[in-house]
Structures are given as C-alpha cells and as structure tokens.
Amino acid sequence: MKRVTIKDIARIAGVSYATISRALSGSSEVSEQTRKRILEICKQEGYRTNALARSLTCSKTNVIGLVVPDITNPFYAELALEIETFARQMHYNVMLCNSIHYENNIGELMDFLISHQVDGIILGSSRNEARACLHEYHKTIPSVLLGASISDEDEYCVNAVSVDNRAGGRMAAEYLLELGHRDITYLGFRPSSITHQLRYHGFLRAMEQRGLTLNVIENPENSSSLQAGYQLGKQLFAQGLTCTAIFAATDSLALGVIQAADEFNIRIPEDVSLLGFDNISYAALPKITLSTIDQRKSALAESAVRLLVSLIEQPSNDGYAHHMIRPALIERHSCAALQLTKPTP
Amino acid sequence: MKRVTIKDIARIAGVSYATISRALSGSSEVSEQTRKRILEICKQEGYRTNALARSLTCSKTNVIGLVVPDITNPFYAELALEIETFARQMHYNVMLCNSIHYENNIGELMDFLISHQVDGIILGSSRNEARACLHEYHKTIPSVLLGASISDEDEYCVNAVSVDNRAGGRMAAEYLLELGHRDITYLGFRPSSITHQLRYHGFLRAMEQRGLTLNVIENPENSSSLQAGYQLGKQLFAQGLTCTAIFAATDSLALGVIQAADEFNIRIPEDVSLLGFDNISYAALPKITLSTIDQRKSALAESAVRLLVSLIEQPSNDGYAHHMIRPALIERHSCAALQLTKPTP
DNA sequence: CTGTTAGCGCCTTCAA
DNA sequence: TTGAAGGCGCTAACAG
Numbered sequence: 251m252k253r254v255t256i257k258d259i260a261r262i263a264g265v266s267y268a269t270i271s272r273a274l275s276g277s278s279e280v281s282e283q284t285r286k287r288i289l290e291i292c293k294q295e296g297y298r299t300n301a302l303a304r305s306l307t308c309s310k311t312n313v314i315g316l317v318v319p320d321i322t323n324p325f326y327a328e329l330a331l332e333i334e335t336f337a338r339q340m341h342y343n344v345m346l347c348n349s350i351h352y353e354n355n356i357g358e359l360m361d362f363l364i365s366h367q368v369d370g371i372i373l374g375s376s377r378n379e380a381r382a383c384l385h386e387y388h389k390t391i392p393s394v395l396l397g398a399s400i401s402d403e404d405e406y407c408v409n410a411v412s413v414d415n416r417a418g419g420r421m422a423a424e425y426l427l428e429l430g431h432r433d434i435t436y437l438g439f440r441p442s443s444i445t446h447q448l449r450y451h452g453f454l455r456a457m458e459q460r461g462l463t464l465n466v467i468e469n470p471e472n473s474s475s476l477q478a479g480y481q482l483g484k485q486l487f488a489q490g491l492t493c494t495a496i497f498a499a500t501d502s503l504a505l506g507v508i509q510a511a512d513e514f515n516i517r518i519p520e521d522v523s524l525l526g527f528d529n530i531s532y533a534a535l536p537k538i539t540l541s542t543i544d545q546r547k548s549a550l551a552e553s554a555v556r557l558l559v560s561l562i563e564q565p566s567n568d569g570y571a572h573h574m575i576r577p578a579l580i581e582r583h584s585c586a587a588l589q590l591t592k593p594t595p
Numbered sequence: 596m597k598r599v600t601i602k603d604i605a606r607i608a609g610v611s612y613a614t615i616s617r618a619l620s621g622s623s624e625v626s627e628q629t630r631k632r633i634l635e636i637c638k639q640e641g642y643r644t645n646a647l648a649r650s651l652t653c654s655k656t657n658v659i660g661l662v663v664p665d666i667t668n669p670f671y672a673e674l675a676l677e678i679e680t681f682a683r684q685m686h687y688n689v690m691l692c693n694s695i696h697y698e699n700n701i702g703e704l705m706d707f708l709i710s711h712q713v714d715g716i717i718l719g720s721s722r723n724e725a726r727a728c729l730h731e732y733h734k735t736i737p738s739v740l741l742g743a744s745i746s747d748e749d750e751y752c753v754n755a756v757s758v759d760n761r762a763g764g765r766m767a768a769e770y771l772l773e774l775g776h777r778d779i780t781y782l783g784f785r786p787s788s789i790t791h792q793l794r795y796h797g798f799l800r801a802m803e804q805r806g807l808t809l810n811v812i813e814n815p816e817n818s819s820s821l822q823a824g825y826q827l828g829k830q831l832f833a834q835g836l837t838c839t840a841i842f843a844a845t846d847s848l849a850l851g852v853i854q855a856a857d858e859f860n861i862r863i864p865e866d867v868s869l870l871g872f873d874n875i876s877y878a879a880l881p882k883i884t885l886s887t888i889d890q891r892k893s894a895l896a897e898s899a900v901r902l903l904v905s906l907i908e909q910p911s912n913d914g915y916a917h918h919m920i921r922p923a924l925i926e927r928h929s930c931a932a933l934q935l936t937k938p939t940p
Numbered sequence: 941c942t943g944t945t946a947g948c949g950c951c952t953t954c955a956a
Numbered sequence: 957t958t959g960a961a962g963g964c965g966c967t968a969a970c971a972g
Contacts, residue, residue, distance in 0.1 A: 255949055266959045271951060281957060296735075298710045302647050302656070303949035306964050311647070322672045322876070331667050331693060338696070343707075346691045348676060351683070362688075365643045390641075476880075509881030531667070535821075536854030537882040600965055611943045616967060626941060648965035651948045 254295045263291050274299060305367060313343045314558060315363035318374040320350045324530045325501075325547070326374055329396070332551030333372065340559050342369070349375065356383045364391055370558045372396050376445045377472070384408045392561035396554045397545075399445045400572055409561065411553045411573035413545045415445050418577035419452025422497050422525055422543050425579055430588030431495040431523060432462055437482050437507065438469040438499035446499060449527065453497065465493060474499060479506020487514040491522060494588055501526040501533050504540055504584075519586035529580050539582040549575045599640045608636050619644060650712060658688045659903060660708035660716040665695045669875045670846075670892070671719055674741070677896030678717065685904050687714070694720070701728045709736055715903045717741050721790045722817070729753045737906035741899045742890075744790045745917050754906065756898045756918040758890045760790050763922035764797025767842050767870055767888050770924055775933030776840035776868060777807055782827050782852065783814040783844035791844060794872065798842065810838060819844060824851020832859040836867060839933055846871040846878050846887055849929075853883065864931035874925050884927040894920045 256270045263270070265284065272280045273288040291297075305311040316333055318326035334344050345368060352359045356373070360383070363371055370392035373384050377398065384395050385408050395410040426434055436453060440446040450466075457464045467486060471478045479498060483506055486496070498504035504526035511518055518524050526533060526542035533540040553573045601615045608615070610629065617625045618633040636642075650656040661678055663671040679689050690713060697704045701718070705728070708716055715737035718729055722743065729740050730753050740755040771779055781798060785791040795811075802809045812831055816823045824843060828851055831841070843849035849871035856863055863869050871878060871887035878885035898918045 253949095257949080267950080268952080268960080269958060272958085275951085284957085298706060300651075300949050301711045302651050303964090304951075306645075306647050306651060306949080306966095307951045309964070320676065321666060322669070322676050324667070324669065324672075327667050327669075327672050331665065331695075334693060335696070348679060350676075351680070361643060366646045505880060512881050532877060532880060535850060535877060535880070535883065536857050538880065598965095602965075612966075613944080613968085614942060617942085620967085629941085645965050648948090649967075651950095651965080652967045654948070 253300070254297050255300070256297075259288065259291055259295060259297055262295065263288050309367075311367045311369055312341060313345050313366075313368050314555075314562075315347065315360075315366075315368040315371040316344045316374065317347045317349050317356070317359055317363070317371070319348070319377075321346065321348055323502075324532060325528050325545070328531065329374060329547045329551055332548050333555055336552050336555040337559075340555060342555075342559065356380060357386070360387055360391075370394075370562045372554050372558055376443055378442060378444055381408060381410075381444070392558060392565070394554050394558050394561070396550065397445070398443075399448050401444050401447070407570050409557060409571045411550060411557060411575065412445070413550065413577045414574040415448035415577075416452035418527060418543045418545075419449040419454075420456045421452075421577060421579055422527065423453045423456035425541075426495045426497065426523065426525060426585070427456065427460065427462075429495070429523065429585060431493075432588075433465070433493040434462075434495045434497060435465040435467060435486060435493040436497050436499070437467045437486065438474055438479060438503040439466055440469045440472070440474065440499065442472065449499060469499070469503070474503050476502050476506040476509070479503030480509050481506070483507035483510025484513070487511065487516060491516065493522065495523040495525065495585070497525045497527075499527060501528040501530045501540060501542055504542070505532060505538070508538065508540075518584050523585040525585055533580075533582070539584060541582045541585045542580050544578040544580045546575050546578060598645070599642045600645070601642075604633065604636055604640060604642055607640065608633055654712075656712045656714055657686060658690050658711075658713050659900075659907075660692065660705075660711075660713040661689045661719065662692045662694050662701070662704055662708070662716070663719040664693070664722075666691065666693055668847075669877060670873055670890070673876065674719060674892045674896055677893050678900055681897050681900040685900060687900075687904065701725060702731070705732055705736075715739075715907045717899050717903055721788055723787060723789055726753060726755075726789070737903060737910070739899050739903050739906070741895065742790070743788075744793050746789050746792070752915050754902060754916045756895060756902060756916075756920065757790070758895065758922050759919040760793035760922075761797035762919075763872060763888045763890075764794040764799075765801045766797075766922060766924055767872065768798045768801035770886075771840045771842065771868065771870060771930070772801065772805065772807075774840070774868065774930060776838075777933075778810070778838040779807075779840045779842060780810040780812060780831060780838040781842050781844070782812045782831065783819055783824060783848040784811055785814045785817070785819065785844065787817065794844060814844070814848070819848050821847050821851040821854070824848030825854050826851070828852035828855025829858070832856065832861060836861065838867065840868040840870065840930070842870045842872075844872060846873040846875045846885060849885055849887070850877060850883070853885075863929050868930040870930055878925075879927070884929060886927045886930045887925050889923045889925045891920050891923055 256267050259270050260267050273285040321327050337344050349356055372394055374396045388407050395408050399412045399415050400410050439450050467482050526540045529542045529544035533542050601612050604615050605612050618630040666672050682689050694701055717739050719741045733752055740753050744757045744760050745755050784795050812827050871885045874887045874889035878887050
C-alpha cells in the first residue's frame with residue numbers, strides 16, 4: 251500500500267523533485283519532451299499527488315466545510331447536493347458534516363473543520379444559536395450562514411444568505427386570501443427562531459391589512475418535524491374544524507398535519523386547504539401533492555457558494571453581506587378556492 | 596487569519612515543540628503542571644492542531660471516504676448518516692462524495708479520495724460497474740462495496756456488505772402468497788444489476804415452488820426512480836388489472852406505481868396490493884404507508900464500517916469478506932389479504 | 941521529564 | 957531549462 255511519491259518519480263526519470271513538481275503543475279518552465287516523459291512515468295507508476303502535502307505547503311486546501319443539521323432531512327440533502335455542484339464548478343470540494351450530534355456546541359464542529367484547514371465554512375441552520383456561534387468565528391475563518399434569517403435590528407456580524415422569509419410569509423397569506431379563505435390557522439410558529447418570526451410577521455401583516463385575525467398554534471418543540479406537525483394537527487382537529495385553511499410553517503409540519511387529518515377523516519383540500527413552506531421533495535409525491543412556498547434551494551446554494559468563495563479569495567472585506575432570495579409559490583393540489591369548500595346552494 | 600502553531604505556543608511557554616506535542620497528545624511523559632500550563636496557553640491563544648500536518652507525519656488521516664450515488668436519495672442519506680455515526684464511534688471521520696456527476700468513471704472519484712489520503716473507502720452503489728471498479732483498487736486501498744450484491748459464481752475480488760437480496764426476494768413472495776395472492780406482477784426488474792438478479796431469483800423461486808408463474812415487467816432504465824415506476828405502472832394498468840398484487844423491485848418504483856394507480860383510479864390495497872423493497876423514509880409517510888422489505892440500513896452501515904476499519908487496522912488480510920444482512924418485512928397498509936380484495940358473496 | 945533532530949510530500953525561491 | 961535547499965506544522969525517535 252506504499253504510495254509512490256514525487257521522489258520516486260524523480261529517481262526513475264533521473265531528474266530532480268522540482269522538475270516533477272513543475273511538470274505536474276503545468277508550469278511553462280519545462281521542456282515539452284521532459285514533461286511528456288514525466289507524465290508518462292507518473293501514469294505507469296500510478297503516482298497520485300498527495301493533497302495533504304500540497305495543501306500544507308500552499309496553506310490552501312480548496313475545500314469548504316458544509317455543516318447541515320441532518321442530511322436525512324430532504325431539504326438539506328438537496329441543498330447539499332446543489333452546494334457541492336456549485337462548489338465543484340468553482341474548483342472547491344466540500345466536506346460535509348451533520349450537526350445533529352453536536353446540537354449544543356456547533357463550535358466543536360467548527361473547530362474540527364478549521365483544524366482540517368478548510369478554506370471556509372457554510373453553516374446551514376435555522377436555529378438562532380447558529381447565528382451567535384458563527385459570529386464568534388467571523389474573524390477566524392470565512393463563513394456564511396445559510397438558511398437562517400438575520401434580524402434587521404440586532405446587526406449580528408455574520409455573512410448570511412437566506413430566503414426572504416417575510417416575503418414568503420406574505421406570499422403564503424395572499425395566496426390563501428385570494429382563494430377566498432378568511433378563517434386561517436397558522437400552525438407551528440416557533441417564536442425562538444428568527445426565521446420563523448419573519449415568516450410569521452409577513453403572514454400576519456397581510457392578514458391585518460385586510461382586518462383579519464389569525465389563529466396561531468405555536469410549536470413548543472425546537473424542531474419542525476413530521477411528529478410535531480402530527481401532534482399540533484391533532485390538537486387543532488380535536489376542537490372541531492374552525493378554519494377553512496391551514497398554513498403549516500414548514501412542509502415537514504404539513505406532512506404531520508396530513509397524517510392527523512387522515513385520522514380525523516378530514517379531506518384535503520375538500521374540507522380544509524393546507525399550504526406548506528420549503529418545498530421539500532416529499533411534497534411532490536403522489537397523494538401528497540402539497541402546495542407550498544419554494545425556498546429555491548438552487549439559488550440559495552449558488553448564492554452561498556459565491557459569497558463564500560469571494561470571501562476566501564478576496565479577504566480584507568470588513569463588512570457583512572446578507573443575500574435574500576425571493577421565494578416562489580408552488581401550486582399543487584392541497585389548496586382549494588373557498589367556493590369549492592362550501593358551495594353556495 | 597494567521598493560525599497559531601505549535602511553535603508559537605512553544606515560544607510563549609518557553610519550552611520546545613516536542614513538549615507541546617506531548618502535552619497535547621496526552622503522553623504521560625510530561626509533568627502535570629507544565630501540561631496544565633501549556634493547555635492553558637493553547638486555550639488563550641486559540642491554538643488548533645493542524646490535522647493536515649499531523650496526518651502527513653503520521654501517514655494516517657483517520658478519515659474514510661464514502662461515496663454514494665446521490666445524497667438526495669433518502670436511502671443513501673439515511674445510510675450515510677448511520678455510517679458517519681458508527682465511524683465517529685470508532686474515531687474516524689467521513690468524507691462524503693456524490694458519484695452522480697461521475698457515473699462513468701468512479702475511478703476519478705476514488706483517485707480524488709486517495710489523493711486526500713483517506714484511510715479507506717466505502718463505495719455505496721448497486722451498479723455492477725462499481726464492483727469492477729472497486730476490484731481494481733482492491734490492492735491500492737482498503738475498500739468495501741456497500742449495497743451491491745456479489746454473485747456467488749464470479750468471485751470478484753472485493754470486500755462487500757449487502758442485504759441478502761435472494762432472501763429478501765423470497766420473503767417478499769412468501770408474504771404475498773400467504774395473503775392469498777396468486778396473480779402477481781414483478782415490476783421493475785433490472786437484469787443488468789446483480790442485486791436485482793438475486794432479488795428476482797429469490798422471488799421467482801418461491802413462486803415456482805408452488806407451481807405459480809410470474810408476470811414480469813422489466814425496467815429498461817438503469818436506475819430505479821419514481822419516474823421509471825410511474826411509466827411501468829402506467830404500462831401495467833393500461834392493459835387492465837390482471838393481477839391482485841404487485842411487487843415493486845424498489846420503493847422508489849413503488850412510489851411511481853402509486854402515482855400511476857391514482858391516475859387509473861385504482862385503489863391500494865383494495866384493488867391491488869403493492870409491496871416495495873428498501874424501506875426508504877418516504878414509505879412511512881401518511882397516505883403512502885407502503886409495506887416493504889427493510890434493508891436494515893443501520894445494520895448495513897455498522898457492518899460496513901466495522902469491516903473497513905478492520906481492513907485498515909489489520910492489513911495483510913488476503914481474503915475477501917462478504918457480509919450479508921438479513922432483510923426484514925415491514926407491514927404497513929399497502930397489502931391486503933386476497934379475501935378483502937374479492938369478497939366471497 | 942524535556943530538548944534536539946529528522947523527516948512526512950510537496951512547492952517555491954534562488955542559483956546554476 | 958533544471959537543480960539545490962528551505963520550509964509548511966507536526967510527530968517520533970534519540971539524547972540528555
């Protein structure tokens with residue numbers, strides 16, 4: 251299993267290390283014939299340049315660290331793939347980590363990545379702590395927060411890219427309103443998350459502008475899972491159907507609501523409309539066909555990678571950037587116009 | 596952004612590099628007081644050991660490469676998380692790569708990982724080419740093939756762990772038979788994959804033992820996607836319902852079948868039973884509730900990691916291991932006993 | 941218990 | 957166009 255090194259090649263070719271190095275790196279200071287000869291020998295001997303050693307001398311690895319809560323979450327899986335794709339285009343590799351086992355000290359994970367000399371870090375998270383954590387590392391390593399919104403007031407010093415949650419919330423409300431709904435439940439609001447706060451405010455604002463009130467069911471958990479949605483859904487349906495539409499703060503919650511509705515024999519959208527947020531891949535499945543607000547993961551990913559790479563390649567940037575991506579409405583079959591729900595006789 | 600190195604610490608502490616190194620690595624050859632002092636200084640200065648440099652001198656990185664076709668595929672996402680978990684327990688980190696952009700030359704990806712000095716590689720794939728590819732690298736780096744079965748005949752020289760596909764196929768058939776089904780369609784057989792071959796043979800065998808014949812719909816694509824399942828499903832239903840149960844060779848295909856069934860107003864399981872294979876997370880969703888054969892990803896992951904680590908830590912192993920994991924039946928609500936389907940008057 | 945000294949594999953001046 | 961030498965940050969003998 252001994253690896254062949256640049257030295258071995260040099261010995262075989264009868265030249266010095268430096269020449270090999272030059273030949274490999276495409277330097278023009280090598281005669282074409284020796285280069286060809288060297289390349290030939292490399293092939294034959296199965297030479298592979300040692301990325302570690304190279305990175306050590308160059309003090310640049312060309313890898314960016316990506317941390318996501320849980321790759322099993324389809325939203326982050328899709329995001330991760332997009333990020334890898336864009337990064338590769340820009341000649342960076344990505345080192346992926348799940349933060350699920352580090353919930354309370356993402357710093358440890360950051361340290362791990364830093365000690366592996368990643369050139370920069372993209373931290374995917376919607377939790378508020380992530381923002382604070384990244385803030386601490388801001389001067390240590392180029393980094394961008396992905397997915398979590400930054401509040402406008404407290405100017406936390408982090409670079410971030412996220413969907414425009416306020417606009418997304420408004421968009422959701424307006425869609426439901428246009429369908430004629432007036433009695434709407436906002437399900438799964440998680441007050442501790444800025445992301446959720448903005449989403450909620452956008453939604454609420456649109457309601458208030460028409461003089462409508464909103465029934466809110468908060469999510470006491472600190473994650474928006476299918477299970478949480480199921481519990482909240484049961485809680486809602488147990489008291490009888492008092493609304494004609496439900497906005498679930500995330501698609502995962504919506505999935506849980508669907509499950510709860512099934513148990514109560516409530517049909518979607520005939521009995522109640524359901525709108526989600528995220529556009530995870532599950533939402534498009536047959537029988538689910540959830541209408542939702544798309545976070546446009548591809549745009550998020552591209553923006554995050556571009557921002558990070560610019561941070562890496564042109565340091566000295568003292569400011570902080572916050573890129574906002576416009577969300578988009580995806581209409582499937584979980585929302586109906588109100589007339590359909592309660593036909594006029 | 597200049598990082599503080601072991602040298603800086605040494606200078607500050609007024610000792611030599613070696614002492615720092617020893618203090619950090621928990622060597623017993625350092626007095627407790629100097630160690631404490633050193634650790635203190637490291638904290639204050641924000642020292643982080645450079646994993647690259649360490650790996651270079653130790654010629655061991657403690658990272659294992661994991662390549663999966665596409666992390667967006669929930670089966671592989673779950674597998675990847677399990678692998679990371681087990682690896683961490685054994686003090687290894689994992690470097691994840693999607694092979695989706697390298698379909699035709701996984702070798703390039705292998706070379707990438709090797710040049711990054713991973714200690715070993717787990718290659719997740721059900722494609723036959725993967726087997727051949729890994730075979731070439733067998734003597735270059737410890738590696739194990741995950742998910743793809745090895746045929747018993749052609750003793751390809753690779754270490755592998757996979758579910759026992761033949762047993763899984765048999766299990767699927769027997770379940771359907773016990774429910775009283777006799778007219779069964781095997782949907783999505785992909786002859787080019789050994790994995791599929793074994794699964795199919797197990798299934799067929801069980802049928803033949805009862806003197807029954809099997810309606811087979813092959814999948815001409817080289818991947819078992821929802822889209823493929825949808826096409827095959829339409830093809831099946833277009834000719835009228837001639838079977839009482841369908842076995843879909845993978846859950847993804849089954850999802851497509853569900854979609855097709857919806858269009859034809861065919862109810863599952865009332866009109867036809869549907870059984871999948873894999874137990875991807877989608878299968879458990881409300882309204883889907885797909886009965887399926889579980890690949891027991893956790894067991895697969897653990898077995899693969901253990902095998903690889905043993906290969907890494909005790910080389911000189913000349914043989915080839917093939918671990919088989921017993922699949923398990925997961926009953927949900929997509930299969931019904933035949934009586935329910937066609938009640939006796 | 942602590943310091944000195946080689947490297948690990950590669951890149952990059954500086955000479956030739 | 958090519959060679960020699962130093963150094964990236966760290967570990968592991970080998971001495972003291």
